Each structure stands twice: as structure tokens, then as C-alpha cells.
Amino acid sequence: MSERTYPSYTHPLWRRLLIGREAGVIALLVIIWLYGYSNIPYFGDTLTLTYILVDMTTVLLIALPMTLVIVTGEIDLSVASVVGLSSAVLGLLVQHGVGMPLACLTALVTGVICGVVNGFLVAYVGLPSLAVTIGTLALYRGIAVGLLGTTAVTDFPANWTELTSRVLGSSGIPTFMMVFVVLAAIFIALLHFSPFGRGIYDIGLSPEAAEFTGVNVQRTKMILFVLTGTLSALAGIFYTLRFGSARGDNATGLELQVIAAVLLGGVSIFGGRGKLPGVIAGVLLIGALSSALRLEGVTVNVINIIIGLLLVLSVLSTSLLAWVSDIRGSRARRHRVQRPTPTPSSVSSQ
Amino acid sequence: MTHTTTDEGTALLLEPSALPARTRLLKTLLRSRELSVAIVLLIVVAAAAIKSPDFVVSSDGWRDLLLTPTILLLLAAGQTVVIITRNVDLSVGSILGLSAWLTGELFMAHPGLPPVLAFVIGSAAGAGLGLINGVVVAYGKVPALVITLGTQYIFRGIVLTWAGSSLISASQMPDRFLKLGTAQIFTIPVLFIIAMVIVVAVGYYLQTARSGRELYAVGSDPEAAVLYGLPVNRRVVGAFILSGALAGLAGVVFAARYGTVNSSAGTGIEFQAVAAAVVGGVAIFGGSGTAWGAAIGAGLLMTINSALPMVGISDFWQQALVGALIIAAIVLDRVLAARQARKLIEARDES
């Protein structure tokens, strides 16, 4: 047997880095930031940075596990309702005189339970996550609204609510971002640099083959839904403290924002494709764009149209590029067809 | 039972069914998913009616019982057609909003416009938006969930820009049109009749037209449909056009029923439409389900909302119950499907 050797990669590093959708999103983010910095009054203020980051914190937190869930080919539409439910639980406990640490912990556990329910129905009962989480979207929100009724709990201790608006020195970066950075590092390591992460991609690309390779598909999905529930609850706590107000209808509709950002960041809704840096850039892109447009006096309707178009175009871009190269290819092909081709008899005489 | 024993031995699969046609039809009906949802719906109505007979018996109660689900009925039927092709249309709420606003604007500009024309124009506008969705999804080869999420933002943005912060109120629309909102024939509201006719027609089309069956084929296995030579793209576009047209129609119905339109009409209703289809037995990954089932599902969701307070459950818990219902429905589907699969395998074993 001749020992063959194989090159590790077909393309050099720079090409591999440039072809992904992530590269496009990151580039767009940089362009918008630079444009805003030089052309939009007040965009360069550290205050703007603070607001963008604080505004997007909930989306950033939930987008991390949501990316992993979507990479496995599933989806979780119940996240905003988990935010609402954990907020309601937190509020209810504080209202009844429970201390903040215990109340926050209980809210987190609520998120874990929500995730377990989703995960159990999807992973172990084998139901489609789109349908399951439309159901739990209504269920968790319903419980939140049921628990709090008409009341909004607002008596949170000031030293806790201040945590959400405190910034690091004069950088304008909210202190709470430290928590996010740590979590992001953990999730990136988990998805991109661990056997568990490879399993997540395998599940998204081919669940059956993953099962045959010894990936524990059910447990993996369960873990991811639990993570999503937990981080949604964390986002719920952040949200509650930031607004100093626990309400059953907190963060209604946030799930679509999260999913839009994840998809914008280059994750395929069919699973198996997408990277976390792209997703983080996608979230920040939406935040920066909205902030820039608002500063320019653009109304919410136009911002919606622009975000919608961006989402459609970014997803279409892959198809459009393929289409363009197809047209180029068929032009070249037309030339080739002209060439005389060998007849069967001439070949068979060999 | 005409086969000889040796013949039966060679049988690979189920023998062709020997049941007479009528018995089979009855059996199919009794086992159907639609029936089980319909029974739950009846139970809900009955429970509410026992607590408060007005819920059904009083003329307003009867009218509202039928009118309240009308809009969702239309959306659920359209959503069904799209889901059957293994897609989903999240933009129907925004299409509804656009069409409702368009209707208001039309009547403000042309107060003499015949109401029928408003229905036609609303549906046509919806169909046009559906066409956009369909073309992008089918020819762009991109997932419908993403595209319609995008167009949901876009279409809603257009309504917002157009409507701004204003509101079209009942006094700005002709009474002829608004009367339709409550008009009744033999105590049955006209809008409900329109919706039912359409739902029945869509369901019948799906069952008995070539193109209707092709929608099921496309959803059941899109790649096989391509190899089969089915016009997959045309069918997907068609499904989105139908869904858009029904959402457009629902917008006109919205204007007639509520008499007031602002830029937020129909916000968030798309999840309810999907939920209605799922509760009504439409498989979220395409290939099976009926428009009739979805319509019954829509009826159930909306009726539960108004019936719960009657049986003493607070407003605030309604949504939680709706969620539990959706989950119960899909779990039920799973149990039924597992039972059927087991039967098919057993049948093969026995042969």
C-alpha cells in the first residue's frame, strides 16, 4: 500500500474566511459603524454605544443558544414567552418579600423548566419544534399573564436595577456585557471547538447518520433547549431589572427579533450551517442600523422595512450568487457545445 | 376473501380492502382528525352554553359565535395550503393589515364603490403580495420561514408608512359596507357564509383537483416531486398566492366587521393561523391535513377565547389554555400516527 498524503484544505485560509456569509455580515456591520461615525451626528458618542449594547443585550443573550438550536435544524419560538414568564416569577417573588438572589435563582430555574418541557416534547416525544414552541409560546405567556394579572411589580432594589445601566469606566460599554462576553466565549468554544459542537452540526446535516455515529441526538437537543430556556430566563431577569418592571407581557414578539438576527448572521434555517461570530455581528448590525436610522429621524416603519429587506436579501444572496455564476457558466457552455464531439464509434475502437 | 390460501401466502402487503365503499367512508370519517377537533369544539360550546345559554341561544350570542372566528377561518385555510407544501407564511397578518387599510382608503376615495368590488380588490392585492412571497421562496430556493418573516416586517412597514398614525373610522366608510359586518341570512352572518363557502371550496379543491393533489406531493417529498416532473415552483407560488388572497380577503372582512382600521390591524395573527392549522391536524412539515380541519381548529381557538370566562376561568389564563390545547393536538397527532405506522407494519408481518 502506498501511503498517500492529503492536503488538509482545498482553498487557502483567506479564501475560506472570505466566502462565508459571516464575512458579509461583519463587513456590513463595520461599514455601517464607520458611516455612522463619520456622517451621523451623535452616533460617535459613547452614549450611543451604551444604548445599542443595552438595547441588544436580551437579543444577544438568547441568540447564543438559539443559534445552536437552529444549527440542529430545530427552532424555539417560545423564548420571548420565557422572558415574560421568568420576569413574572421574579416580580411575584419580590412582591412577596423574597430576597433578590433567591428570586433571580427561581426565575432562572423557571427558564430551565420551560426548556425541559420544550426539549422533552421535541427530543424525546419527537414532535416538530416549530409546532411545539408555537404551543409553548402561548402556554408560557399565558402563565405569565395569568400569574401577574393586572399588576406590574416595580419595587426592585435600586442597587440591582442599577447593575443593568452601569458602564465600564468611560468606555461606554455596559458592565453587564462582561457576562455576555464570558457566555459568548463559552458558546463559541462549545459549538466550534468541541466534539459536542461537531455533533450539533452532524445532527443538523443528517440526524440519522449522527445517531449511527454515536451522537446522542435526543440528549443533545434536550441540552440545547434547556440552555435556550435558561438564557432566556437570564435575559428575562436583565429585562426586568433594566426596566425596573415585571410584567406578564414583557418582551412580547422578541422571538422574531432573535430569529431574524440569527438568520441574518448566516445560520441556515435548515440546520447544519452557520457560525456564532456571524450571529453576534448580525445582532449588532440590527442594533447599530436601528440606532443610526433613529438618529437620522427615520421612523419605525421604515426601519422595519429596511430590516425586512436586509433579511430577505441576505438569505437570497447565496441563491443570487449561484444564479449569477450559473448564467456565466451557461454562457461558457454554449461555446463548448459548438465544439465537435467524438462519435461513439470512434471511441469504441480503442 | 376470494383468494386461495397459497395466494395469500405470496401477498406482500395488505390485501386490497374488501369493505364496501359506504362502510369505508364512514370508517374514514370516524377516524378522521377533523372529527375529533369538531367534537372538542362542540364540547366547549356546550359547556359554555350550559353555564350561560345566551352564549348560543340569544341572537347576538349566536351571531358572535359564528362571526368571531370568521377572519381566522380564512387565514387558517390559506395557511393550510402553504403548510401542505412544506412551507409557512408568516406574512399573513401584515397582508391582512395592508388589505384592511386599502379597503378603508378605497371607500374614502370612492364612497360609491360597490362592496363586492372591495372584496375583489382586497383579495387581488393580497394575491399580489402572496405572489412576491411565492416567487422569492420558489425561485430563490430559500426557506419560506425566513422570507415571510422578512416580508412580514416589510409589508407591515408599508402599512405603517401609508397609514401613519391615522385611523379610518366607521363614519368614513359607507353604511352599505359596514352593514355586511353584521348582516345575516337565516340568522347566519353573511361574512361567515362567505368564509365557509371559501373554506369548503379550498378543501374540495385540495382533495379533488390535480393541482391540489400535487400540492400534497410537493410537501410530502419536494425532491421526489422534482424528479417526478411536477411543476414544483408553480405549485409553491400558487399556494402563496392563495394564502395571500385569503389574507387579503380577511383584511376586507376585518374592515367590515370592526368598522375601524389602523396600521396595526392583524398584528400577531399569523401565529394563530399556524396554530389553528396545527390544532386542526395539518402536519407542520407538509404533505397531510385538510383545510376543513384547519377551519375547525380556527373555530376552536377563537371559541375557547370567548367561552372560557363563561365557565369561570379568568381572562388571564385563556392564552395558557390555548397553548396547552396546541400541544395536546400535536401529541394526539403523534399518537395516532404511531398507531397507524404500527398497523401498517403489523399488516406486513401478517401477510
Added chain:
Amino acid sequence: MDSPPQAALQLAGVSKNFGPVAALRSGSLTVQPGSIHALVGENGAGKSTLVKIVAGVHRRDGGDFFLDGQAVDFGSTAESKAAGIAVIYQEPTLFPDLSVTENIFMGRQILGRMRRIDKATMYREAGKLFQGLGVHIDPRRPALGLSIADQQIIEIAKAISLDAKVLIMDEPTAALSGVEVERLFTVARRLRDEGRALVFISHRFDEVFDLCDAVTVMRDGSYIGTRPIAETTVTEMVNLMVGREVADLFPKQDTDIGDVVLKVEGLQSAGVFHDVSFTVRRGEIVGLAGLVGAGRSEIARAVFGVDRYDSGTVSMSGTAVPARNPRAAIRSGMAFIPEDRRKQGLVTDASVAENIAGVIRRGLAKGGLLTKAQENRAVAPWAARLEVKTSSLDAPAKTMSGGNQQKVVIAKWLATKPDLLIIDEPTRGIDVGTKSEVHRLLSELAGQGLAILMISSELPEVLGMADRVLVVSEGRLTADLTREQATPETVMHAATASSGSQEMAR
């Protein structure tokens, strides 16, 4: 053009590229009406690609394509269908949610009053079709839950009902049992006698010689030659296909057989298999033979823990292996190469490196972290050992031919350094060249002390490779034969042994 003017189907110098992959360089094929034409070639020779060009699935990049002497160019499968071409693809293409009747008539359903579909007539017609094929299938049942063989029969009924001038069958027999193959051949001959042109693709030479009138050989995407079947031999065909002499198809080495590695006792799963007990020892190759649908794959999958079972025990080297837990099976030293390579064996969208590292990656991680470089380093020797043909380690597995894909799957499992290798249909859909390579490898591995459980539907393969043959019939073990005892007669007798009616049928 020196071919007869009436050729029903003629392709000349047809080429097709998929990006950098040249799937077809210069494909040619001429089929006369009223004949059955075999198309043979190694895996990846371009047969299926040629078929898909005729069917309108792919558009050719160059070359000529004539139908009844008319130049044609199909942009879609609908166009080729309209032109009278019916195709049975290598992979069954059914709609699981629809009834088998709808599957047959989709897109051209029989219409009744007001252009509504006339279901009653359709069911009747489907019933007639099944009768003609000699099978009993309820026309109303959904395609969901059909075995692969049954699915193939629906495909055949579909193609026949099209009343096509040209019928192309891409490996239709790969999943069929002997009786079913015979039935299919009867139908094919009848169609030929009606004056239609048939193209038949198969890796089984006996079938080609049994059925066909002429054979065209392809290699590496190019046309090699055409021979009337009467004027050629297996040896010539193999030589044309491989471009070299293939020495021994089944080079089984003698080995020392050691201790029991796998022990299965009383394994039972309602409706699938019953009371299955057997052992596999170090250095031993145990063949699991039987008719298609007998339940061999199910037994193997249950042993490996992908499927559940009701009762019984599985143990490896004396230690019990928990049920329904592939991870535990892998830890106990099992490796499992499933029969459906593309769906179960590989993550086809993932790269060669990721696939080969699929099972061992947990061990590669340092401090929980795993990088591409670690993976590449670990898999390169295994790819080299199996001589996987790929341009780089990050090429997606889906771009490779079937034989090469199978090598990747084998490499993936050998990398786990297993004690037991379960391999289901090791050479299904693999060409003769690669086939003998796989056989040599299995034999060599057994020589190194690996225990091998091999499921195969090809009797020569089982008889040639196995030290011991277990025969399964209707989910029960009906024979345990030594290499000496195992002959085609003893195995077939055991395979059809259990119930009286079954024996009569097969």
C-alpha cells in the same frame, strides 16, 4: 453518424460537470427499439448522471442527444416524460403521505366529471397494474411504511403505467429478492416484445446476461464500448470496466479463530425478529444470509443499539451491553457500518475529515477543546490506509463516488480500533474493482483478530468470505452453517425454510 437511423435513444459525447467534478466526460449510448440495453460501469462511472440527463434532471454541458432521430434538449423532467421517457431512479422517489395509487398517477390522475379526480377508477387501474406485476398491494394504503423492495415495485408500476417508449431502470434490483427480480424481468421482456426500448443498469452480471440484448460499458465518465450480449463474457466486461485484470473476487485468508467477542442471547423484538442467539469470535467472519426483508438489518441495528428490542441480552467479551445506546456499544468495542451509506453511514454534507473523525473526536479533544488541525492530523493516516480518493480532507463527502464513500465509512470505524465490526451489505452498489478491495480488507482485518459480522444479500459474497453462515428467515435464525456446510443449496433452503406457504412462494 453510422448508427441505424431508427435508434430510439441516442447519446453521443455527452458531458456534465458539477463545479470542479467532471461526472461525465464523454458519455455515449445507443438503444434500439425492442431491445433491452445494459449499462455497466464502476461506481462513479457516470451511469446515473447519464440517466439523469436523459430524464431532464440535469442539463448536459455538451454533446448530442437524439430521441427517434430528433435532436432534443430537456429542461425538466416533465419534458422528458412528455417525450415518452420513463425512469426508475436509483433512489426510490415516493410521496410517503399519499396512497400508492396517487403515487402512481400523480400529475396525470384520471379525471371524472367537471375535471374532478376520479378516485374509484384510479384505484381500479392501480389494482390492475399490481395484478399484472403479480403482487398484492392495497391501492389505498399510503406509501409510508413500505419496505424498500415494495417501494421499488411501486416505482416499476409507475413506470409501466406511463406507457413510455423508453424505459430506464437505474439499479432497480439492488433491493429486490429473487422472486421479485424474476417478476420484474418478465414484465421487462414483455415491454421489449411490445417494441419499447429499455435501459437496465446493474452491478450484477448474472442479471445483465440473463435479461439484456446488448451492453454498453462506461469508465471514468467516458464511453468505453458496446457489445451484443451473445458476443461477450464476464471477464471481458470486467476488463473493460476496470481497465485491468481483476484477479480474485473473494480472497479469503485463513485465520486463527479466538475467543468469543460478541454474544447475543434470546434477542426479541415483536413483529421484527424472534429468539435470536449467536456468537462471533476473534478473527472470525460470520455471514448473516437470508432473503431481503428477513430482518437481518434489524437484528444488527438492535445489537448495535440504534433500534430497541423487547428482550434478550447482548454482551461484548463477557460484559453486558445496555440496550438502545449506540454510545455504550461503541465504548464496548463495536463498530457498525449501516446499509444506507448516504443517509446513515455518512454526514454527506460534512467533510471527509469530519466524517472519519466522527466517532473518535471525543478522544481527540484536549481539555474539552477540539480543533480542525487535531482532526486532520488524526484522520489522514486512516484515509491513506484505505486509499480514499479525494483532493483534500475538507472536501464534502457528497462529492465522492459510492465506493469512495464506503471507504470513508470504513475508515471512520476502523479509526475506533474496534473488536467487532458489523457491516451491512459491504459492497451494495459498489463496482467490481472496489468490491475486491473491500473484500481483501475485510479478510485482512479478520486476520488481525477482528471479529466481523457481515450481512449480505449476495450469496457468492457470503459463501466466499464467511467462516460461518447464519441464515435468517422471517426474523428467526434457521441455520448455523460452517464454511464447509454452506452451499447455495443449504443456504437457500434455510432462507426459505420456516413456513410452508413461504416456501411455495419463493
Added chain:
Amino acid sequence: GKADTGTSSDGESGGSGDKPLSIVFLPKNLGNPYFDASDAGGKKAVEALGGTFSEVGPQTASPDAQVQYINTAAQQHASAIVLSANDPKAVGSALTQAKSSGTKIVTFDSDTEAQYRDLFVNQASPEGIAKAQVDGLAEQIGDSGEIAILSASANATNQNAWIDLMKKDLQADHPDIKLVDTVYGNDDDQTSFDKTAALLKNHPNLKGIISPTTVGIAAAARYLSTSKSKGKVALTGLGTPNQMRKFVEDGTVTEFYLWNPTDLGTLAAYAAAALANGEITGKEGDKFTAGDLGDYTVGADNTVLLGDPTGFNKDNIGDFDF
């Protein structure tokens, strides 16, 4: 609390008049005719003062969406924000930050907690509003029977305050009237409409409905006008004449109440301008002039009161257009 945002240093322009006057109106939500009227008054006033007026707001009446607009106004160093709050507390930290960058905060229509704003422009005293509606309805139904309330969102500050006062009034002055239900239409037309239908269905003996929100009363009136209960179930509350004209004329509604929202917007704008110019600081006893509306004095709790609500009925509704 010391909300250290690191920005307090660059925004201390305080009351200096060197910056052009820019006032941002932030209603609960867009698409609400009531706020259209008040913002129109605000716009006229700001332009009369030579400042820049802008109106921004969310689609739906939720506090988190309002926060983003507060932030943007703060970033742009607007002179003042005139806000109708969707939640008394949730917008608090954003307002605190805006204040610290030099923007004055005026609330109108719906207040926040006092520490978050400089001034609250109150449309009418809550006691007056509650009493007008309760007494009005009592008169229409003969001072006995079952009534229900159709409110805005469950957290709406002003509505909840009024409802509490109404309950007290009922107890004290109208012992034969029984409040059987309070439902929430979320200031959404369709929801309010459906809730009205449900109310009538659930309480067959209902004699009257109070809807202290303009969206709710219009939807309820529309439902009543097409139902059998028209003329049997009395409806009153807070509404705008343009929306309610039809129902007063056809007899569905006898009388309803409101202050003049345009005047409210005008007053809020003048108050904001006065704060921004440093003319007043918002403490009790400060005086300022609000154009044609005349002079106003800041009362207790940094509050300015517009006046008493007006009752609209067949006789006077023709005189109003908003």
C-alpha cells in the same frame, strides 16, 4: 441612586438658552386619534415658539419600545421630551439618563413616578374624571343595576387610578350599582370590540359600561350600535367627539366625557419650553404662560392641572372637531 452612565459630563447644558429649542412628543403609541389631537396642539405651540417639534413613538403601547425613543432623544440632546408613559416605572431609568444629559422631562396624560420627570401636565384631577363618569352613568341607568368597566391595558397608570376612585365613588354614593367585571381591551380596537361582545354575553343583566379610554369607548359603541343591546345598555367614558359623533346621534351613547386633548398638548408644550428655557424649574408655585390658554401655576407634586372634563352630548357635540 448614582446611575453612573459616564455621560453626565458632556450634557450639562442645563437651562442655557444658547441651544435651539427642540421638543420631542412621545405618545403611548402612534395611530391613536387622541394623541393625534394632543400632538397637533403641541406642534402648533412649539412652532409658535420657534422651536423644532418632532413626534416619535412605538406602534404598540409598550414601555420597552418607548425607552428606545427616549434614548434617541437623549442622544440628540433634545431640549425636552413630552411623554405619555406606558408604565410608571419601566421608562424610569431611561428618563433619568435623559435628564442627566440635560433633557427636561414633561409627562402628560399618563404620569410616571414623580422622581423621573420635571413636571406632570394633568388633564383633569383624577377625582373629577372618575366622578364625572360614575355620576353620568348612574343618571343614565337610574342609579341601580350591574355595570362593567372596559379599560385599556391592565397596567395603564391613569386608568387604574381612575378605576380605584370610581370604585370608591360607587361605594360611597351609589350603593345600588354593582360593578360586576373589569376587562382590558389593551387600547386595541379589535380586542376592545371582542371584549365588549364577551361582556354582554357573560352578563345578561348588564345595564351599563364605563370605558375610560378613547379606543375602548369607540369600539364598545360600535359593537353596541349593531347589537340588540343598543339603547338597553348604557355606555359612557372618555372619548373624542369625532369618533363618538355617530353613536351620540344614533342614540347608542347619551353622554361621554373628555378634556380637550389639543389644549392638553399645547399646555404640555409650553410647560416643556418654559422648563427648557430655565423660566421655571417645575417646583410648586412656578408660574408660566401657555399662549392663548392663559397663565398656569405649578401645583403640588410638580403638577399642572388643565381643568375639568367636558361632557359631550347631542346638544353640544356639533361644536367640537377633534
